Amino acid sequence: MADFIAEMTPGNLIPESWKLHVDGSSNVTYGGVGVILESQNRVTIEQSVRYEFLVLNNQAEYEALLAGLSLAQEVRAKVLEVNTDSQVVSSQINGDYQTQDPLLQQYLAKVNELKERFEHVTIQHVPRERNARADLLSKLASTKPGHGNKSLIQEIIKSPSISTTTNAYLKLSNQGSWTYPILQYLLNRTLPEDPKEGKRTKREAANYIVVAGQLYNRGFLQLLLKCIEPGDTEYILREIYEGCYSHHIGGKTLAQRVIRAGYFWPTVIRDSMQLVKNCDKCQRHANIHQAAPHQLSIISAERPFGTWGIDLVGPFPTAPGQLRYLIVAIDYYTKWIKAEPLASITATQCRKFLWRQIITRFGIPEIVISDNGTQFYR
Template structure:
């Protein structure tokens, strides 16, 4: 929140100072006007210019050396203002349907690295939307020519970004990238500025994602448990792929009836749901792992079998014996057996017994 504003008109020869010296002069003027703040508190100076390097290099001019001595009396930290900056993404279909997206970075990045982050995020979105042909427009000439192969990528981080981008490009049938001027990219530029500022009020209007680390360091998570041999999905997959049915007529009839409810997508079997998206079908080993994480994992509640099975469905998984497997899991859970509520009611109704005289029974 801004609490103070200071301005000054450059007088005489000050107007001819180099840009870096003008910035240092502005900081010196601020220290003189806000001396009490600078003396009583540590100050953080945000700038996209290397002010610290200018003030500490040995070959600085006379006035810069004088300003460096004056500023050295205060506790000042110089920090790059690119930390917390943003980038914008705009996907436009041939029928002019538009999809906008914004990124906010919580790590320090350069302009070219931010362009690469936006390009990688846009390619990921296009891949998830099953887009096969894409033409990208970026306002960084360096990024465009590096992706085309006309410029050489220098620096370890830029080479990693370029390699990550090329890994995504090969997944498309056709790809082209073109450099455009910044004034032709006004919508995306506006999105990047929105993402770099506070955006609590934009949650329902603009989709914004916060990146806590670089995309080149992101780890892909794969299934740790692999199914071996045949399971309940095998007959359905064989029928969907090649039309093979079991020899048993009753089983073949069941498969023929069930098959329209299933679909193969990217090598995985999915089941059509009524009120939710497609449910990922899993085998026995993966089902056991899913139930264990839901019931006893980091956020596990040791709930009942019905709650565990329902949560697995809401997470997007399906297998036929969900409720039966959930009940079997709870029976083998030691914590549930130890901490279950012990019923105090008798198992059957009590029957009164009469006696002829006291203590005869």
């Protein structure tokens, strides 16, 4: 801001600075955003917008930011300070986080386009308690009808701010894809000409939903799973199978990890089994279990917190702070569990975890059992 004011010529007036608070909310029926625009002269404009289409949390936060930037443009604001309680949105715009989701990439491009229309824009993350009023407006828009309130501006929007028909994952032109008949039915209520195929498609479509142009599989006990086109399945399988761990796990375990990572296609189990069978390293170096069976040995602990088992879990979908892994330790005597999220799995992180969570709290353990991963013996 100081550099911007220094560049102003003496004959020009310094643009008035505006402060913008935005927040978005979503539920199974509606989405809503709250916008508060304040000037230096204590002029306050409040706006509550309801979206009559299904939005996800990050999409709602971007919609709130776009609505706030549009409102600031209407009042001809030039210098703008934006406050949002979404760390994902603020970090992606400021370049701290990478934006890999195609839908959020479109939103990010739209935000950058609107930012060019201002002389100076800063976007920062604030705690939720400092954004309480905008949060209240967003929840009002997503839960209440859009009329009857005279104290603020209320609007109803029926379509997203970006075009979802160009989403890279919505490949309606690929009629050979397994997603084509389901998308045709969900979007256009069009069924195949064959009555048997039409009945089967209609029955299977009940297990899917379209969110922002992307087809998702839904179930009773799991989150939405992104449906993958046939051309992308092999890359996902090999990334998990030969990725950072390179464990070359079995076919069923590989399929479970694919689903746990948030992906789905009908032949995921069969494709996982086939990939394991075609792996040259697994065929050459896999253990051949021909030893005679014998009784399993029992690991017993003589005192509490003397024997610990430790292992790494992941990668999971990236959480705030780039957290993707878990390090977990369990005491064999009391079954006490200690866990901590990690952004990277290194020997240094493992040593810090052992010192901070086990040694300083329970003393030096007598035995630590691991899978002999490189992170545990370096």
